Amino acid sequence: MKKLSSIAGLLLALATSSPGAAELLNASFDVARPFYKSYNTAFAAEWKRRSGSEPTLNVSHGGSSKQARAVIDGLEADVVTMNSPLDIDAIAASGLLAKDWQTRLPQASSPSWSTILFIVRKGNPKGIRDWSDLVKPGVKLVIPNPKTSGNGRYSYLAAWQYAKTRPGGNDDAAKAFVSKLFANVPVLDTGGRGATTTFAQRGVGDVLLTFENEIALIREEFAKDGFEVVVPSLTVRADNPVAVVDKVAAKHGSTELARAYLEYHYSPEAQALFAANGVRPADDKVLKANAARFPAVNVFTVEQGFGSWAQAQSVHFSDGGLFDQLFAKK
Amino acid sequence: MNHTVKDAAFLPFEPLKQTNSVINEPRLVRWLLIAAALGFLSLFLLLPLLSVFVEALRKGAGAYFAAFGDPETLASIKLTFIAAAIAVPLNLVFGLSAAWAITKFEFRGKQLLITCIDLPFSVSPVVAGLIFVLIFGAQGWAQPWFGDHIGKVLFSTPGIVLATIFVTFPFIARELIPLMQEQGTEDEQAALSLGATGWQTFTKVTLPNIKWALLYGVLLCNARAMGEFGAVSVVSGHIRGLTNTMPLHIEILYNEYQFVSAFAVASLLALLAMVTLAVKSFLEWRYADQLAATRRH
Numbered sequence: 001m002k003k004l005s006s007i008a009g010l011l012l013a014l015a016t017s018s019p020g021a022a023e024l025l026n027a028s029f030d031v032a033r034p035f036y037k038s039y040n041t042a043f044a045a046e047w048k049r050r051s052g053s054e055p056t057l058n059v060s061h062g063g064s065s066k067q068a069r070a071v072i073d074g075l076e077a078d079v080v081t082m083n084s085p086l087d088i089d090a091i092a093a094s095g096l097l098a099k100d101w102q103t104r105l106p107q108a109s110s111p112s113w114s115t116i117l118f119i120v121r122k123g124n125p126k127g128i129r130d131w132s133d134l135v136k137p138g139v140k141l142v143i144p145n146p147k148t149s150g151n152g153r154y155s156y157l158a159a160w161q162y163a164k165t166r167p168g169g170n171d172d173a174a175k176a177f178v179s180k181l182f183a184n185v186p187v188l189d190t191g192g193r194g195a196t197t198t199f200a201q202r203g204v205g206d207v208l209l210t211f212e213n214e215i216a217l218i219r220e221e222f223a224k225d226g227f228e229v230v231v232p233s234l235t236v237r238a239d240n241p242v243a244v245v246d247k248v249a250a251k252h253g254s255t256e257l258a259r260a261y262l263e264y265h266y267s268p269e270a271q272a273l274f275a276a277n278g279v280r281p282a283d284d285k286v287l288k289a290n291a292a293r294f295p296a297v298n299v300f301t302v303e304q305g306f307g308s309w310a311q312a313q314s315v316h317f318s319d320g321g322l323f324d325q326l327f328a329k330k
Numbered sequence: 331m332n333h334t335v336k337d338a339a340f341l342p343f344e345p346l347k348q349t350n351s352v353i354n355e356p357r358l359v360r361w362l363l364i365a366a367a368l369g370f371l372s373l374f375l376l377l378p379l380l381s382v383f384v385e386a387l388r389k390g391a392g393a394y395f396a397a398f399g400d401p402e403t404l405a406s407i408k409l410t411f412i413a414a415a416i417a418v419p420l421n422l423v424f425g426l427s428a429a430w431a432i433t434k435f436e437f438r439g440k441q442l443l444i445t446c447i448d449l450p451f452s453v454s455p456v457v458a459g460l461i462f463v464l465i466f467g468a469q470g471w472a473q474p475w476f477g478d479h480i481g482k483v484l485f486s487t488p489g490i491v492l493a494t495i496f497v498t499f500p501f502i503a504r505e506l507i508p509l510m511q512e513q514g515t516e517d518e519q520a521a522l523s524l525g526a527t528g529w530q531t532f533t534k535v536t537l538p539n540i541k542w543a544l545l546y547g548v549l550l551c552n553a554r555a556m557g558e559f560g561a562v563s564v565v566s567g568h569i570r571g572l573t574n575t576m577p578l579h580i581e582i583l584y585n586e587y588q589f590v591s592a593f594a595v596a597s598l599l600a601l602l603a604m605v606t607l608a609v610k611s612f613l614e615w616r617y618a619d620q621l622a623a624t625r626r627h
Binding site: 025030033058059060061062070072073074075076094193221 | 463466467468469470473482484485567568569570571572573582585586587
């Protein structure tokens, strides 16, 4: 049946899409693939219960920013599910959806989140417990480039916020701390997966800073290496926002399906699916039920620490911004 | 060979000693050269190719064939064939007409036309893909009219076909032009002077003269059409089961740690290329005499 429908879908695409068919395209980020594989099955069953017909749910995965670029260039995605609000803001800036998209669904339109943790080598030989241990001489860190990757950006912001909120901390102290921290980074990979390879496969560095779900994957793929997780005293909440691309959905006549598709992310079933895939569900009850998988963390949001994503981006990561200045000094 | 010996008996002087080689390097040098060529070939070509099949069959034939049961994989195979089935015939017609025009007629701007045909060879496939994004993208100049009157091009099958046509454009024309240039126009002139029509001249004189080069061009064009990655990747949109060709699907599978599936599809792509080469070799062997005749021409 699935094979038939995919062939039918192909023919449909050939004969230009027919309006009115219950069909939807979700443009999503790379590592969300296993989650959406099970989510789409669950939602298709739910939609069939409600409307009586099976929807065709298509997905496209790629780097979050690359996907945003494709949607802006005309990839007709009815919904986008990204790992940074910046990418949906970029789509909104092109006029495809309203700028206030974050107010439409609960929790700033983010049904799931992840966070930046540390992963260290077996036995934690350098005794890493918190951010302050990362700036010690002789500790080598692996962090992907904050200019090109989401986890690099989050790691940088978390380090900044940690230094700033310590007793007697301020912007200058934060600047000095982050500068010292990045001086301990021997290589800056461009993406999260590249950083994983550098740390786990090539054996570079004492600590890798990356998303919790990536850490779960590393510990599974490289189980025999006995990597250990370190939860710092403060870290950042990385929301995975979702939004309907208004203009595309209106053109396809799929707005109702698209909205239902996103709302279902907040259902208990979907929240449990997030947890099963190593991503923290937005629902605290489901999160607590999976406490074994998700240790308690003290988190701040980018909005709390830096005003807004747009502000953080322009102050820290734009060309000639603070990150460039700190690195030029080196 | 017999020929030479028999004729030699009647010659008043001793004929030059015939060797079967124009070179007379010491045996050691020859062996070293052959070993170097073979070693290089196996190290850089055969070994990597073999490793694709080894990796694909790592978990046994069952897992290998199971990889082809996946609907997304089947859809990618189908899309690859569709793109090649449209691109190759179009390029066949174009390559023939271009080669015909260039070699049989004199006209202004001929050199420019030849240069233009070569353009897809020199332009990076990424740039080729971005050209179509600029034209047919949401912000592209042709899209407002196209979107209203014809339908979407980018991130769907038409875009993939267009990109494939673009990158495989020169293959057939490039095979034909040197041959047809060498052959000149005498045969056609003879045919015309004997009262043949233009079409008769083409089917009875030109086509038989060039059919080997044409076939070779089609095979090369087809191999590239199926294997193209860069340009197609830019215009695809990577919608699973809809706009992924085989090369794109292989990359996705590989990045998702599905090594057996990735290499199974890769082995199919490699097999298709090898079948192409085998067909070419078989035809060359089967029609060796005809082939020699055309070459001597």
